[in-house]
Amino acid sequence: MSFSSHELSVSELSLIIKGLIEQNCGYVCLRGEISGTKKHSSGHLYFRLKDQDAVIDAVAWRGTMSNWALKPEDGMEVVCTGRVTTYPGGSRYQIIVDSMQLAGQGALLKVLEERRRKLAAEGLFDESRKLLIPFLPERIGIITSPTGAVIRDMLHRLNDRFPRHVLLWPAAVQGQGAAEQVEAAIKGFQALPETIKPDLLIIARGGGSLEDLWVFNEEVVIRAIAECSIPTISAIGHETDTTLADFAASKRAPTPTAAAEMAVPVRTQLVLKLQEITARYSVALNNKLQHLQQTLSNSYGQLSRIIHTLDGKMIKLSDWGERLSLIISSIMSTKAHMLSIARSKLIHPTHRLDILHHKLDILNRDMITCFAQKYLINPTNRMGLLSQLLESLSYKKVLERGFAHILSSSQQTISSATTCKMQSFVTINFHDGNCKAQILAPKKPSEASNKKSQGTLFEE
Amino acid sequence: MANQNSAKLSFEEAIQELEGIVRQLEEGKIPLEEAVTAYERGVSLRQHCEIKLQEAKLRVEKISISSNGEPKLEPFSPLPEE
Incomplete structure (x- = not known):
């Protein structure tokens, strides 16, 4: 602005300034930190916006503030929109704030949130996309x-x-x-x-x-x-x-x-873990081996008992086997012997018939010879001998030598004194005839003798 | 499983399999032959894990893009302020 010698009143100058300011930066978006907030009794808020090097007064009317979500506080970094104006009465300029948001973070967070939603909708943040972090x-x-x-x-x-x-x-x-x-x-x-x-x-x-x-x-x-x-x-x-x-x-x-x-x-933890696992599997395998060894030795014990029993049986078996073979061979030889004997005894029927014929012939000849000898050749001698023998055996010859034959009345031969004493009458046979006799009962039958009774008999 | 080359397993896979083998062995239900195979497998897994644990050396390389646009590795002083 060029120098003018025209004299201005203070008000005129103030108006010029006001005009310049409102024309050039009438409606602005301003970022700064809130400080020195003063709430007027009217409800309007007076404060300052500042950054590192400058400060500007600000005012927010009660009516506009009622629509804000944000409650301005000292220290807040905000982005405001509003009109810059001057206050000629105090040689001051200020911004009348229409809207206010948290600056930086606030604005960025809004962008951030929109971007997050957009990318999430694309699925970029899906759990299913996430890869597993390797353990090592x-x-x-x-x-x-x-x-x-x-x-x-x-x-x-x-x-x-x-x-x-x-x-x-x-x-x-x-x-x-x-x-x-x-x-x-x-x-x-x-x-x-x-x-x-x-x-x-x-x-x-x-x-x-x-x-x-x-x-x-x-x-x-x-x-x-x-x-x-x-x-x-x-x-x-x-x-x-x-x-x-x-x-x-x-x-x-x-x-x-x-x-x-x-x-x-952590490596050292893994080393310890590996050591522990190593120890565990060695122990586990050892346990397993010990267990199996135990089982094995138990089985061995059982097996040896079985073998022992089997040994006994085997001995018995071989013994019996031997005996059996002996018996069999003995039986066999016996049978063979018997067979040979039987075979030797076995004669063909025609041969046997021949033998029998021969025997029959011999017998027949013997019979004839014998018969002729005994009955034909010496018949007279034999007859004479026989009749002599017959004669000598005849009881009549005995009677001739003085013996008598006594019969009971029932014609039974009486051969003892006892029998005789039981008779009353007897018949006495002599070689030349018989006579009747009466038996006298003797006093002493034991002393009675044939001689005495005969003697008595003779006395009658 | 027992024939699978353990060299290709990650440490975690190896140690998980090892733990599985130990549990099997501890239960004692598997037949001796399998137990021995499992044990051998366990030994190989353990060696594999030990190698993995021994491979613990900090090596830091910086990647830089060469003039032809290919990335190349160059040593990087990891802890420059010590």
Whole structure:
């Protein structure tokens, strides 16, 4: 504005300023931190918006504020929209705020939420996409800044737990081009030859503001993580920081060091576990062997008892066998002997008939000879001898020599005195005739003798 | 299973199989011949695990992109501030 010698009143100047301000920056979107809030009794809110180097007065009318979700507080970083105006009465300018949102985070969070919904709808955050983190990775790929505490802390932690082969893919994690570098690193790791390709990726960054971490909310990075064929762990910022990378990764670690802990187990624990397992299987196999040995020796005992019994039986069997064979051979020889005897005795019937004929002939001849001898050749002699013998045996010859034959009345021969005494009458035969006699009963039958009774008899 | 090359197994697979074998052996129900085979398998798995455990050496390499666009490995001082 050129110098004018025209004299202005204060009001005129104020109006010019007012006009200039309202023309050039009438309706603005202003970002700043709230401070010095004063709520007027009228309900209007007076405060200041400031940044590092400047400050501006602000006012929010009661009527406009009633529609806001946000309650302005000192220290809040906000983005306001409103009109800039001046207050000529106090040589002041101010912004009359129409709307207010949390700045940075607020605005970004809104973007973030929209993006999250969109990518989730595409299925990029689905649990089914998430790959399993290997229990013990062979090679770990880390995408982060090569300088600073993050990589150092992670390597420390890996070294403490289970040292591994680590491939670092340096990438800017903040600022222009960072998202593209991270994306290129994720894709680059997948494209590595199998011999050096990692089986786990860690995408790490230290703590920072939402804006600082914004790279990990960029769509290219999220898509690269979601499509990665290698399991990923996101380790962005601190525990309270959440980025979309956390949703897309196979696993979220609250901090980079926590990611290192998730990546590998503790080696010393595994060594102990392996020792324990080794001990267990040795013990188990030994137990098994002992058990089997016991069973075996038991079986052996039983077997030897059986063998012992069998031995006895075998001896008996062989004994019996021997005896049996002896008996059989003895029987056989006996039978053979008998057979030979029988065979020798066995004569053909015609031969036997011949013999019988011969015997018959002999008998017939003997008979004739004998008959002739006995009955034909000496018949006279024999007859004479026989009649002499007959004569001498005749009782009449005896009677001739003085003996008598006594008969009972019933014509029975009486040969004893006892019998005679029981008779009253007897007949006495002599060689030349008989006579009757009467028996006198003797006094003493025991002394009675044939002589005496005969004597008596003779006396009559 | 017993013939499967244990060299290709990951540590976790190997130790899981080993634990399975130990449980089998501890139950004592498998026949001796199988138990011996399982034991041999167990020994090989254990060796495999031990090798895996011994392979614990921190080696850090940095990947850089060469002029022709191919990534190449170069040593990286892992703990530069020590």
